[in-house]
Amino acid sequence: MEDRPIFTQETAEPLGVSPPKAVDSFLIEIQAYCAIIACLLISLWTGRKPTLRTYEMICLYFGGWATLEELIEHIQRLKPASA
Secondary structure (H helix, E strand, C coil): CCCCCCCCHHHHHHHCCCCCCCCCHHHHHHHHHHHHHHHHHHHHHHCECCCHHHHHHHHHHHCCCCCHHHHHHHHHCCCECCC
16 A cells, blocks of 8 residues: 555645645644544534634634633534534
8 A cells, every 4th residue: 555645735725725845744644633533523512514613713712712602602603514
């Protein structure tokens, strides 16, 4: 099996970022898996489709910049996850 990097130009363009030039591919792979796990947890916790804004709101809540009421209000405005 060929060892191919996960984060390439094809995967970076839809995200609106450029792939790093001299970063260990193992670290990028760990970041990609962490992002997948975070999306799954957000989906399980909220029952809604995870978005970048939801991730930001959760970070703001954990950082003390947003209240629980603001986080709940944001989650209630999200579209339900499709089955």
